[in-house]
Amino acid sequence: MATMESKATIGSPVSIGYLADYPHFETQVVDWLWQAFGDGLSRDFFATLVHHSMDKNALPLTFVALADDQLVGTVGLWRCDLISRQDLTPWLAALYVDERYRDRGLGADLQRFVIEFSRERGFDSLYLYAGFSGYYERHGWRYIGDAPEYPDKQVRLYHRALRLITP
Numbered sequence: 608m609a610t611m612e613s614k615a616t617i618g619s620p621v622s623i624g625y626l627a628d629y630p631h632f633e634t635q636v637v638d639w640l641w642q643a644f645g646d647g648l649s650r651d652f653f654a655t656l657v658h659h660s661m662d663k664n665a666l667p668l669t670f671v672a673l674a675d676d677q678l679v680g681t682v683g684l685w686r687c688d689l690i691s692r693q694d695l696t697p698w699l700a701a702l703y704v705d706e707r708y709r710d711r712g713l714g715a716d717l718q719r720f721v722i723e724f725s726r727e728r729g730f731d732s733l734y735l736y737a738g739f740s741g742y743y744e745r746h747g748w749r750y751i752g753d754a755p756e757y758p759d760k761q762v763r764l765y766h767r768a769l770r771l772i773t774p
Contacts, residue, residue, distance in 0.1 A: 619674040621713065623720045626669040627661040632678045636669060639681060639703045660685075666697060670720060672704075672713060680704040682717040684725060689736050691755045692764065697725060699735040699767075715746055726769040733767040 626636060641653040660669040660683060672680035681703050688698035699721045704713045725733050736754065737743060740763055744750060748765035756762045 621672050621674045621679060621716070623670055623672045623717065625663050626657070626671045626681070627663050629671055629673070629678075630661065632671055633657055633661070635678050636671065636681050639705075640701050643703050644701065667700075669701070670717070670724075672717060674708075678705070679708045680713050680717055682721055684721050688734075689754060689762070689764075690757055692734075692736075695732075695734045695764075697730055697733060699733055702735075714742075718746055722767060722769065726771075731768070731770050733769055735765045735767075736762040737765065738762050 626632060637650065637654045637657050640657065641648070641650045645653060656667070657669055660667040667683055667685040669681060669683050671678055672682075681701065682699065683701040685698045685700045686696050687693050688700040689695075699718065702714060702717055704717070722733060735743065735748065736756070738760070740750070743765050748767050751764045751766045753761045754764050
């Protein structure tokens, strides 16, 4: 699965695919991630990260959601997103939905895309972290504890089992 149609209700059909197939959106993705997650990090940090997620055959990967050829969201699949927990891999990371399209199901669809993509590639588990509670639990993620994030704050760790259990 390299692309998926979203069920989000934003007024236009939404498709999700590799950022590498839409490189003209790279700068916008970098800007979004820097603005949303760049607390103390440089824009160059995010530019390097996104640039090195354009190889469709290796992690990290960046995916984009498009509606009418307009960028409306992004999400990543990374080897590791939390330096204190490098034992866990891979990670759903950098989930961002354009403010104009929030609360319409697009974040859930971006999660589903990464979950299915990861499952199809043979991963048994997926992880993420967040500084808040409630949202990911509502979408089927299991809280597994807290962990330190550099330099001095605690974040919530989440796990998603990807193996389909058959009787």
